[in-house]
Amino acid sequence: MASLIQGGIAAVGGGTVMAHPFYGMAALSLVLAIFYAVEGVWKVVSSFSYRPVPGWIALLMSGALDLILGILIWRQWPVSGLWAVGILVGVNLLSTGMAFVALAITWKRTVHVVKNKIEVAKDKLAERLAESDR
Numbered sequence: 602m603a604s605l606i607q608g609g610i611a612a613v614g615g616g617t618v619m620a621h622p623f624y625g626m627a628a629l630s631l632v633l634a635i636f637y638a639v640e641g642v643w644k645v646v647s648s649f650s651y652r653p654v655p656g657w658i659a660l661l662m663s664g665a666l667d668l669i670l671g672i673l674i675w676r677q678w679p680v681s682g683l684w685a686v687g688i689l690v691g692v693n694l695l696s697t698g699m700a701f702v703a704l705a706i707t708w709k710r711t712v713h714v715v716k717n718k719i720e721v722a723k724d725k726l727a728e729r730l731a732e733s734d735r
Contacts, residue, residue, distance in 0.1 A: 626682035633685055634674035641668025659703070663696065 618625030644664025651657040670689065674681045 623682070626686065627679035628682075630674055630682035630685040631678055633689060634671050634678060634681070636671070637667045637674065637689075638671030641665065641671055656703075656707075659700075666692070666696070 618629070641664045644660055644667060646664075648657050648661035648664060651660060670692065674685050
């Protein structure tokens with residue numbers, strides 16, 4: 602039943618945006634402004650709970666960026682509907698790309714550390730086996 606309601610709302614919303622693109626973009630930019638502002642505040646606040654973990658500053662910066670985007674869209678609403686979608690898609694692609702690069706670098710370091718620890722464990726095991734053969 603929830604899927605039916607959600608589908609109906611999406612169909613009506615899509616039809617409305619197609620019938621009146623300017624008003625649809627204005628409404629969409631208002632929703633985006635609220636979303637980014639709330640998400641930004643949430644990320645900034647929650648980043649401090651991750652503080653001992655490396656990378657908590659990335660979450661803090663992401664939250665600050667979201668908050669700034671929300672405020673920028675809100676301050677220029679309804680005109681922001683003309684530029685907000687393109688800017689937000691670009692920012693999203695840029696931040697996603699940077700996150701994937703950071704993840705790849707972290708993954709590479711982690712694999713290197715794990716390989717080194719495996720080698721050390723092998724050496725210790727070989728030493729113990731050699732001592733037990735004596």
